[in-house]
Amino acid sequence: MTTLIDVPEAEPGIVTPKSKSKAGGGLGKYIVIRFFLIIPTVFILVTLVFFLMRVIGDPITAAQGGRLPPDVLAQRIHDAGYDRPIFIQYFEYLGQLITGNFGTTITDRRPVAEMITTFGAATLELSINAIVVALMVGIPLGLIAAYRRDKAADASLRFFAILCYATPPFFSGLLLKLTFSTWLGWFPVAGRASTRTELAMGSLAAPSGIYWVDALRSGNFTAFGDVVSHAVLPAATLGLLTAGIFLRLVRTNVIGTLGKDYVEAGRSRGVSEFRLVTKHAYKPALIPIITVMGLQIALMLGGAVLTETTFEWKGLGYQLVQYLNARDFVAVQGIVVLLAIIVAVTNFIVDIIAALIDPRVRY
Amino acid sequence: MALKKKALHGVIALAGVSALALTACTGPSGGGSSSAPAAAGPIAYGTTDKVTSLDPAGSYDNGSFMVMNQIYSFLLNSKPGGAEPVPDLAESSSFTAPSEYTVKLKSGLKWANGHTLDSKDVKFSFDRQVAINDPAGPASLLTNIENVSTPDATTVVFKLKKANDQTFSQILSSPAAPIVDDEVFPADKILPDDEIIKAKAFYGQYTIDSYKKNELVSFKAFADYKGVLGKPANDEATIKYYASPTNLKLDIQQGNIDVAFRSLSATDVDDLRKDSKVKVLTGPGGEIRYITFNFDTMPFGTKAAGADPAKALAVRQAVANLVDRQAIADQVYKGTYLPLYSNVPSGFLGANESFKDAYGDNGKPSTDKAKKVLADAGITEPVALNLQYNPDHYGGSSGDEYAMIKEQLEKSGLFKVNLQSTEWVTYSKASRADEYPVFQFGWFPDFSDADNYLTPFFPDGGFLKNHYNNPTVNDLIAKQLTEADKTKREADIKDVQNALAKDISTLPLLQGAQVAVAGSGVNGVEKTLDASFKFRLGTISK
Numbered sequence: 001m002t003t004l005i006d007v008p009e010a011e012p013g014i015v016t017p018k019s020k021s022k023a024g025g026g027l028g029k030y031i032v033i034r035f036f037l038i039i040p041t042v043f044i045l046v047t048l049v050f051f052l053m054r055v056i057g058d059p060i061t062a063a064q065g066g067r068l069p070p071d072v073l074a075q076r077i078h079d080a081g082y083d084r085p086i087f088i089q090y091f092e093y094l095g096q097l098i099t100g101n102f103g104t105t106i107t108d109r110r111p112v113a114e115m116i117t118t119f120g121a122a123t124l125e126l127s128i129n130a131i132v133v134a135l136m137v138g139i140p141l142g143l144i145a146a147y148r149r150d151k152a153a154d155a156s157l158r159f160f161a162i163l164c165y166a167t168p169p170f171f172s173g174l175l176l177k178l179t180f181s182t183w184l185g186w187f188p189v190a191g192r193a194s195t196r197t198e199l200a201m202g203s204l205a206a207p208s209g210i211y212w213v214d215a216l217r218s219g220n221f222t223a224f225g226d227v228v229s230h231a232v233l234p235a236a237t238l239g240l241l242t243a244g245i246f247l248r249l250v251r252t253n254v255i256g257t258l259g260k261d262y263v264e265a266g267r268s269r270g271v272s273e274f275r276l277v278t279k280h281a282y283k284p285a286l287i288p289i290i291t292v293m294g295l296q297i298a299l300m301l302g303g304a305v306l307t308e309t310t311f312e313w314k315g316l317g318y319q320l321v322q323y324l325n326a327r328d329f330v331a332v333q334g335i336v337v338l339l340a341i342i343v344a345v346t347n348f349i350v351d352i353i354a355a356l357i358d359p360r361v362r363y
Numbered sequence: 364m365a366l367k368k369k370a371l372h373g374v375i376a377l378a379g380v381s382a383l384a385l386t387a388c389t390g391p392s393g394g395g396s397s398s399a400p401a402a403a404g405p406i407a408y409g410t411t412d413k414v415t416s417l418d419p420a421g422s423y424d425n426g427s428f429m430v431m432n433q434i435y436s437f438l439l440n441s442k443p444g445g446a447e448p449v450p451d452l453a454e455s456s457s458f459t460a461p462s463e464y465t466v467k468l469k470s471g472l473k474w475a476n477g478h479t480l481d482s483k484d485v486k487f488s489f490d491r492q493v494a495i496n497d498p499a500g501p502a503s504l505l506t507n508i509e510n511v512s513t514p515d516a517t518t519v520v521f522k523l524k525k526a527n528d529q530t531f532s533q534i535l536s537s538p539a540a541p542i543v544d545d546e547v548f549p550a551d552k553i554l555p556d557d558e559i560i561k562a563k564a565f566y567g568q569y570t571i572d573s574y575k576k577n578e579l580v581s582f583k584a585f586a587d588y589k590g591v592l593g594k595p596a597n598d599e600a601t602i603k604y605y606a607s608p609t610n611l612k613l614d615i616q617q618g619n620i621d622v623a624f625r626s627l628s629a630t631d632v633d634d635l636r637k638d639s640k641v642k643v644l645t646g647p648g649g650e651i652r653y654i655t656f657n658f659d660t661m662p663f664g665t666k667a668a669g670a671d672p673a674k675a676l677a678v679r680q681a682v683a684n685l686v687d688r689q690a691i692a693d694q695v696y697k698g699t700y701l702p703l704y705s706n707v708p709s710g711f712l713g714a715n716e717s718f719k720d721a722y723g724d725n726g727k728p729s730t731d732k733a734k735k736v737l738a739d740a741g742i743t744e745p746v747a748l749n750l751q752y753n754p755d756h757y758g759g760s761s762g763d764e765y766a767m768i769k770e771q772l773e774k775s776g777l778f779k780v781n782l783q784s785t786e787w788v789t790y791s792k793a794s795r796a797d798e799y800p801v802f803q804f805g806w807f808p809d810f811s812d813a814d815n816y817l818t819p820f821f822p823d824g825g826f827l828k829n830h831y832n833n834p835t836v837n838d839l840i841a842k843q844l845t846e847a848d849k850t851k852r853e854a855d856i857k858d859v860q861n862a863l864a865k866d867i868s869t870l871p872l873l874q875g876a877q878v879a880v881a882g883s884g885v886n887g888v889e890k891t892l893d894a895s896f897k898f899r900l901g902t903i904s905k
Contacts (some may be wrong), residue, residue, distance in 0.1 A: 057433065062788060064499075072498045073498075108576070108577075110576070181613065186681075188619065189610055189613040190602075190605070190613070194619065195601050195619075197622075198578070202573045202575060221423070237761060309606065310606075312606055312610050321606070327788065
């Protein structure tokens with residue numbers, strides 16, 4: 001049997017009071033070790049990103065070379081300090097990062113940190129929506145596939161899962177847009193909200209930047225509906241990418257669990273197969289999903305770049321592409337470093353959650 | 364079994380509902396289906412242009428200038444429909460001496476924040492442009508200003524370095540000349556957009572009501588505006604920014620925006636022309652596309668193997684005889700560009716079709732003429748031509764454009780073209796460092812005057828640095844620049860074009876058209892598609 005990810009089956013009943021107590025002592029140590037592992041991870045990422053960005057030359061020349069007279073260009077390079085030894089620039093950059101200074105974009109002179117806070121909320125919103133779609137699609141379909149294992153429905157769902165996982169978001173996004181926006185006219189073509197809603201969101205005091213939250217907070221249900229209609233296709237595009245993995249994972253784990261003694265015992269007592277799947281087998285099967293969800297964050301952020309660009313969803317991924325096109329490598333460096341930190345921190349959080357749920361993780 | 368089936372159906376239903384839960388909420392907003400007419404509310408304008416900075420000293424691009432045109436005024440400006448500068452903040456303006464241009468301001472002008480708008484603001488605006496001299500700004504347009512003085516609160520006197528500069532009135536309505544509030548803007552640095560918005564430093568048809576850079580800008584009509592543009596035809600407008608021309612096209616088709624302008628692809632425009640629910644409107648465009656010859660390195664150029672100026676000229680003339688501009692305009696650009704037969708595009712004072720008269724067959728290519736000119740120069744073998752173009756700065760169709768030029772040249776059997784492309788950062792430097800013998804370039808005017816297609820290009824090789832230098836052309840260009848008599852100036856400009864057509868420093872190919880798409884029920888867009896190249900939201904209503 002083909003599996004997309006090799007995840008150990010969960011052992012139901014392993015979390016006993018005894019084992020909890022035994023493992024509980026190691027949890028603090030585990031968290032501390034995991035936390036300190038983030039630092040070298042981020043450090044390596046920052047270093048790699050910095051030097052990779054410099055391979056193509058200094059950022060001023062990359063963004064504005066050819067548009068400026070050579071003397072003006074040279075002056076700007078000097079003013080920005082890009083004519084100094086690369087290692088001095090590197091250590092200065094590290095110093096800046098520690099103080100939260102990601103630099104200022106070259107093309108439109110915006111502090112990268114400010115840009116990150118402005119657009120980060122949009123990416124967060126898209127990621128939340130996508131995870132919701134992934135769970136809502138992946139888990140029920142995984143259960144169906146397990147219940148109808150080795151039947152036509154199961155084969156179809158497994159194929160669907162592979163399709164979801166293998167189709168790049170820019171392609172699935174275009175297909176969804178073409179079908180549901182252009183042909184059927186059910187959903188908007190692009191953007192996070194209509195102009196009217198954008199203006200309403202912009203006039204809110206202390207907005208969170210996550211539109212559906214802001215719309216609900218302000219009691220504007222028309223705006224909420226508008227935001228949701230804009231979110232459907234981007235969320236589906238990004239969510240389906242992960243839904244395929246969840247589907248396979250749930251199916252594999254539920255089938256594994258269905259072979260356990262306690263399930264067999266239930267079966268021998270006349271408990272229906274459906275009840276066995278939905279009541280007894282699925283809960284343990286969900287534990288690995290939490291771990292995998294953490295792994296998927298990186299995939300999702302990568303997918304967000306493509307999805308945001310396809311749907312003009314003005315988040316960090318969209319901005320990243322805009323700045324790449326403008327060759328503004330200060331902005332690109334800032335966004336990439338931030339995304340790297342997000343991935344590292346998210347994995348840390350997921351590891352902790354996984355350790356809390358499943359004590360075996362700590363060993 | 365029946366129970367099992369029911370249960371299964373339940374799970375399937377759950378999955379279905381899960382997958383489509385969000386989709387059930389609403390349909391598309393803002394107009395929805397493709398047949399929806401423009402909804403009431405602010406005029407919604409969509410573009411793929413970007414704002415670099417709202418500070419006039421910090422940007423020199425279409426996206427920034429479009430917003431500036433709504434919120435700032437100029438001493439002189441053009442009314443929609445024309446490009447002739449007329450008093451805007453000014454009451455009157457004229458040369459009061461050969462090197463002195465005097466402007467009298469309207470009295471009682473107030474910024475949207477209540478500050479007084481007087482001659483101090485004007486002097487401050489020009490002085491700070493020059494002082495800041497930002498590389499991304501338009502300060503270079505002000506090089507002819509010696510100094511600015513303000514004898515009183517409503518008088519401004521510009522002392523010019525070059526007397527009788529006939530382009531100066533255009534300079535006063537150019538991107539270098541929006542007037543800014545001296546109580547808000549710093550004299551020596553760029554002011555961030557958010558601070559301009561916060562300080563309400565506006566004096567134009569509109570003020571900015573809310574601003575999300577390169578996402579959404581909303582405008583409200585400014586009731587106290589007393590400039591030449593008058594009261595706008597709408598009270599509110601918005602600008603929505605797009606990254607993808609395709610999304611821009613789909614949104615105008617679905618009625619989510621009222622106007623789409625800059626920049627739809629040629630195929631999108633062609634497609635929209637077939638859509639009865641939108642109107643495709645065109646106006647004169649100032650953008651030109653051309654081939655530049657490097658007089659040193661082109662075949663037979665002064666520093667090339669077998670250098671021979673006569674043969675080099677014959678090569679340029681043969682290319683001029685073979686290029687089919689109409690075919691490129693029709694097949695590559697679907698009518699969004701028009702053939703260009705002179706260095707000064709049509710619509711400008713003195714523009715003629717000097718290349719149409721001199722080469723080809725009345726605008727069509729002529730292989731016979733090309734053969735003859737090469738044979739007369741003693742060139743018997745096909746000429747190897749290294750032709751460079753840029754794929755990322757002049758639009759995605761450059762590749763098709765230059766593939767067609769290669770085909771046109773090679774079809775004659777007179778040329779063997781080696782077509783190459785290089786990305787912009789390298790290209791822009793290398794093209795002016797003698798690395799490309801024959802190469803693509805394009806130009807968008809700084810202001811609407813024929814001189815803007817001459818002075819920057821040809822005297823002493825101009826910014827092209829292609830080693831072209833003809834003293835006769837230099838003198839003619841200098842003469843037209845200071846000729847106060849319009850008829851005489853027009854004749855001079857024609858003479859320059861005819862002289863340039865003989866030398867072929869650059870080969871004009873195409874002139875762009877301004878293309879805007881308006882939704883159903885949207886009026887007034889055509890009024891602003893004029894030779895000033897300033898898009899005014901104030902002309903639009905629905």
